Amino acid sequence: MLLWLVILFPLLGAALNGLLLRKVSKTVSHIVGASALIASFACALTAYMQMMSAGGEGQVIFGFDWLEAGGFKAPFQFILDRLSGMMMLIITGIGSLIHIYAGGYMHEEKATWRFFSYLNLFVFMMLLLVLGDNLLIMFIGWEGVGLCSYLLIGYWYEDDANAAAGMKAFLVNRIGDIGFLIGVFLCFKFFGTVSFSELKDIIINGNALTGPQLEAVSWITLALFIGACGKSAQLPLYVWLPDAMAGPTPVSALIHAATMVTAGIYMMTRLNFLYFLAPDTQMIVASVGAATALFAATIAIVQNDIKKVLAYSTVSQLGYMVLACGVGAYAGGVFHLFTHACFKALLFLGAGSVIVAMHHKQDMQEMGGLRKYMPITHAVMLVGVLAIIGFPGLAGFFSKDEILWKAWIGGGPVIWGMGAMAAVCTAFYMTRLLMLTFYGPNRSDHHTREHLHETSAVMWAPLVVLAILSAVVGYLNVPHVIPGLPHLLFEHYLSPIIHVPAAAAEHWPHLTATYSHSLELGLMGISVLGMFLSAGFAIVLYKNGPSPTAIKLKKSFSGIHKVLTNKYYVDEFYFKYIVDPLKDMSLFLWKIVDTVIIDGIVNGIGQAFMLVAGLTSFRMSGSLHRHAMVVMLGIFCLLTILLF
Amino acid sequence: MPTSESYLILATIMFGCGVFGVLFRKNLILVMMSIELMLNAVNLVFVSATQTLGNVDGQVMVFFVITVAACEAAVGLAMVIALYRKYGTIDTDFLRVLRG
Numbered sequence: 001m002l003l004w005l006v007i008l009f010p011l012l013g014a015a016l017n018g019l020l021l022r023k024v025s026k027t028v029s030h031i032v033g034a035s036a037l038i039a040s041f042a043c044a045l046t047a048y049m050q051m052m053s054a055g056g057e058g059q060v061i062f063g064f065d066w067l068e069a070g071g072f073k074a075p076f077q078f079i080l081d082r083l084s085g086m087m088m089l090i091i092t093g094i095g096s097l098i099h100i101y102a103g104g105y106m107h108e109e110k111a112t113w114r115f116f117s118y119l120n121l122f123v124f125m126m127l128l129l130v131l132g133d134n135l136l137i138m139f140i141g142w143e144g145v146g147l148c149s150y151l152l153i154g155y156w157y158e159d160d161a162n163a164a165a166g167m168k169a170f171l172v173n174r175i176g177d178i179g180f181l182i183g184v185f186l187c188f189k190f191f192g193t194v195s196f197s198e199l200k201d202i203i204i205n206g207n208a209l210t211g212p213q214l215e216a217v218s219w220i221t222l223a224l225f226i227g228a229c230g231k232s233a234q235l236p237l238y239v240w241l242p243d244a245m246a247g248p249t250p251v252s253a254l255i256h257a258a259t260m261v262t263a264g265i266y267m268m269t270r271l272n273f274l275y276f277l278a279p280d281t282q283m284i285v286a287s288v289g290a291a292t293a294l295f296a297a298t299i300a301i302v303q304n305d306i307k308k309v310l311a312y313s314t315v316s317q318l319g320y321m322v323l324a325c326g327v328g329a330y331a332g333g334v335f336h337l338f339t340h341a342c343f344k345a346l347l348f349l350g351a352g353s354v355i356v357a358m359h360h361k362q363d364m365q366e367m368g369g370l371r372k373y374m375p376i377t378h379a380v381m382l383v384g385v386l387a388i389i390g391f392p393g394l395a396g397f398f399s400k401d402e403i404l405w406k407a408w409i410g411g412g413p414v415i416w417g418m419g420a421m422a423a424v425c426t427a428f429y430m431t432r433l434l435m436l437t438f439y440g441p442n443r444s445d446h447h448t449r450e451h452l453h454e455t456s457a458v459m460w461a462p463l464v465v466l467a468i469l470s471a472v473v474g475y476l477n478v479p480h481v482i483p484g485l486p487h488l489l490f491e492h493y494l495s496p497i498i499h500v501p502a503a504a505a506e507h508w509p510h511l512t513a514t515y516s517h518s519l520e521l522g523l524m525g526i527s528v529l530g531m532f533l534s535a536g537f538a539i540v541l542y543k544n545g546p547s548p549t550a551i552k553l554k555k556s557f558s559g560i561h562k563v564l565t566n567k568y569y570v571d572e573f574y575f576k577y578i579v580d581p582l583k584d585m586s587l588f589l590w591k592i593v594d595t596v597i598i599d600g601i602v603n604g605i606g607q608a609f610m611l612v613a614g615l616t617s618f619r620m621s622g623s624l625h626r627h628a629m630v631v632m633l634g635i636f637c638l639l640t641i642l643l644f
Numbered sequence: 645m646p647t648s649e650s651y652l653i654l655a656t657i658m659f660g661c662g663v664f665g666v667l668f669r670k671n672l673i674l675v676m677m678s679i680e681l682m683l684n685a686v687n688l689v690f691v692s693a694t695q696t697l698g699n700v701d702g703q704v705m706v707f708f709v710i711t712v713a714a715c716e717a718a719v720g721l722a723m724v725i726a727l728y729r730k731y732g733t734i735d736t737d738f739l740r741v742l743r744g
Contacts, residue, residue: 622743624675624736628666 002047003061003078006088007131009040010123018117026112030103033116037099037123041092048085056082056496060133060197067136074194079133083334083497087130087266090341094258095123097462101349102250104459105356115155115248122148126259130266135184135194138267142180142231145260146173152255153247162246169240176230176237183223190216196270203273204499214277221274221281225288228264234322235292238315239571245307249352252307257314257348258341265321265337269330273499276328279507286326286411290418293319295568297425301432302564305362306351309433313388314344316422323419324403327410328508330498331491332402335477338490339395342473343387346466350381353455353463354437359448364433368545369442373452376460378438380467385434387470389427390531398474401524405479408523409510420527427531431538440545481517481524651692658685672727672734676720683713 013036017029051059058081066076080088099119106112125148129141146169154166188194190213191202203209209217228234233241244256255261268275268285275282293316300312317340324333355362357374371378387394390401400423408416442449454460477490500508541550554561563569658681665678687709690702728734 620743622740624739625667632663632667 002043002050003080003131004063005043006040006047006092007078007124007127009036009043010120010127012036014117014120014124017113017120022113024113026107026109027103029113029116030099030106033120034096034099034103036120037092037096040123040127041089041096044085044088044092047080048089051080051085056493058082058197058496071192072188074134074136076137077133078131078137079196080131081497082494083266083269084130086334086338088127090338091123091126091130091259094341094345094466095254097465098250098254098258098345098349101253101352101459101462102248104456105250105352106248109248115152118148118151118155119251119254122152122255122260126263129263133196135187135196138270139180139184142227142263143177145255145263146170146177146231149173149244149251149255149260152251153244155247155251159246165240165243165246169244172237172240173230176227179223179226179230181227183220183227186216186220186223190220199271200273200499203277203501208503209277217274218278218281221271221278222284224267224271225264225281225285228267228322229288230264232261232264232318232322233292233315234264234288234319235295236570238292238296239574241315242308242311242567245305245311249307249348249355252311253345253348253352256311257344261314261318262321262337262341265318265325265333268322268325269334269497272325272328272330272497273501275325276500276504276508279504282326282328284326286323286407286415289319289321289323289326290407290411290415290422291319292316293323293422294418294425295319297422297429299564299567300429301425302561303429304364306354306364306367306433306437307348307362309364309429310344310347310351313347313426313430316426317344317388319422320400320403320419323407323411323415327406327415328500328511329403329406329410331477331494332399332406334494335490336399336403339387339399339470339473342466343384343395343470346380346384346463346470347388349459349463349466350377350384353377353459354381356455356459357452358444359451361444361448364436365546366444366448367437367442368440368444369438370452371438372442374438374454376454377463380460380463381434381438383467383470385430387474389430389535390423390527392528393474395470395472395474397528398477398479401527402477402479404527405520405523406510408519409513409515410508416523420530423527424530424534428534428538431535432542435539435542436545439543443545479520479524481520648692648696651688651695655685655688655692658682658688670735670737672724672736672739673721675736676717676724679720680713680717683709 013033016032016036021029021032051057058079061078061080063076063078065073067074078084099116102115102119106115109115122145125141125144127141129138129145132138132141150166150170153169154163157163157166184194187199191199193199193202226237230237241256241261245252247256275285296312296315296319300309300316303309303312317336321333321336321340324330324336353374354367354370354377357370357377358367361367383394387396390397404416404419404423407419442452444452475485476493478485478487480487500511541547541553566572662678662680662682662685665681666675669675669678687706690706690709692702694700694702724734727739731739733739
């Protein structure tokens with residue numbers, strides 16, 4: 001029952017704001033939107049506590065019979081276990097903080113009812129995605145969050161660029177969704193069910209899989225992974241996420257950093273028993289993850305828009321999570337999802353505060369020295385940056401090094417190397433962001449500088465909560481090599497969810513093997529050292545704004561710099577080889593096939609009739625009497641024939 | 645008492661007058677009156693048939709025809725008024741919108 005409340009509160013909030021409260025003041029829509037989420041969070045927390053105190057066993061909560069056709073059954077039911085419970089808490093908890101913050105951020109806007117209505121609807125869809133017990137309910141949520149994402153990216157739809165960004169996100173996601181759907185269909189064809197619990201039963205406890213089934217698993221996992229690539233912004237479908245920053249910043253924090261983009265990682269973790277069975281797919285997953293992590297991190301180095309840096313950083317961090325899934329370290333991936341949700345939401349909201357203070361200027365070249373004007377924002381951003389770059393002791397350190405370690409033992413040195421390089425880049429660009437924004441002289445114009453001030457409490461209070469979370473949540477999963485603390489709590493917590501099928505155990509020796517602590521410590525040392533060096537380098541280059549050395553470096557590597565600034569020309573490539581040919585084809589279909597051929601046939605038939613009619617219509621005088629005469633003559637002739 | 649033939653002859657004459665009116669009168673109101681005349685010629689045939697055949701079916705039918713004729717007259721006259729308001733005339737020579 002509680003679980004239903006968790007889901008229905010955001011829907012209620014969306015309905016209230018969207019249907020009834022369109023004319024009321026902004027404060028009311030803010031209060032309705034935020035309190036719907038807080039109520040949902042309270043229910044979620046209670047439900048979660050009940051579940052955990054009952055032993056943490058997964059519960060299936062039956063709603064109603066939904067789809068039934070022949071042997072196919074997909075009841076509308078929810079699953080509440082350790083994984084979905086945790087996701088539910090992240091979504092509603094961080095969602096609440098962001099909703100509170102959004103009231104301050106959207107203060108200047110008109111029509112905030114629309115904003116809060118969409119945002120609540122998003123949370124509803126996301127909860128559906130996470131809590132659904134079968135792939136079809138997940139798919140509803142999957143599409144629903146995509147829709148809300150589209151609506152919110154285009155929130156300021158008067159500007160064409162924003163509307164285009166929304167459409168781009170929607171269309172690119174559609175490509176992934178086709179993969180997802182194919183995965184669902186294949187799953188039903190070969191296993192006869194789309195329910196997570198039944199699938200798990202078949203694979204873990206059932207008979208050995210037949211040959212075709214085993215082969216199908218590879219395709220199912222691959223198809224679903226294409227869906228994950230779209231939603232979780234992996235190569236080659238990541239292009240929508242940087243553009244999605246056109247939406248309001250709380251949207252970027254909630255949807256495009258903390259929750260929606262992690263749906264792919266959630267889905268793969270939910271189906272981990274399937275993915276374990278397909279080592280080939282897992283190899284692809286790990287490679288895509290590692291490549292994305294490094295690729296996006298290099299782009300982030302040269303971006304000047306504060307939100308663009310964070311966007312590419314998000315893509316890169318999602319790459320880490322996918323990499324973790326690929327090497328079978330699902331707990332590590334989900335743990336990074338959790339810590340990332342905290343510190344990336346913090347970073348986005350902090351950037352949002354900066355943007356509000358700067359009157360919606362986002363170019364870091366015009367910032368600088370904001371530490372003086374916004375001390376609280378500076379402090380929390382500092383925590384966020386230290387957390388994401390993996391400063392020892394903060395959240396990112398534990399979660400990222402866990403993934404890198406698993407990448408080494410599960411994926412080998414190349415995968416590890418890519419991850420570590422990405423970590424070094426992360427340290428560089430995040431430090432650069434911090435330096436350019438908060439340190440050095442202020443480079444904004446006089447007018448902007450005069451109005452620089454700390455934001456209101458409704459905006460910085462959620463930031464402080466998130467900063468505390470970013471600092472401490474890492475201790476939930478301390479690796480074995482660090483003595484004196486409880487070890488790997490999170491991994492143990494999640495272990496009932498992770499099942500390596502007996503048939504696949506041979507492919508995953510590193511999950512059970514033990515390794516020397518010195519190797520793990522050594523790798524950790526390398527990545528921490530790399531992090532310090534590159535962060536230090538960034539401090540030297542940017543502590544007083546872009547230093548002459550930085551400008552000289554930019555000049556001497558102008559070729560690379562240009563490629564990076566233009567994001568490897570991926571958008572241009574897609575436009576040239578996919579979008580433009582499609583447009584040309586559509587133009588051909590429109591101008592030639594439709595206008596000339598189809599319209600030609602249809603209009604030709606009409607014109608033929610007109611022509612024939614034109615030849616005979618001179619007989620029509622329009623005279624009433626002549627018409628009547630003809631009728632009479634006709635009747636006379638008919639009667640004559642009939643009677644005689 | 646007149647024979648049934650004489651009724652039929654009268655009805656035929658009335659009907660012929662009606663047809664003639666519809667075909668050759670220019671005034672729409674007269675055209676409508678001619679239509680009424682044709683209807684009543686038919687009524688006369690019905691009534692005379694009742695007398696010759698000895699059942700009331702024809703008379704029942706006449707009531708229907710009268711009712712319908714009343715409706716037709718009402719609608720028709722309304723249309724004539726509407727036409728007059730729109731074109732300023734009810735002379736059929738000037739009402740030639742359907743000319744091809």
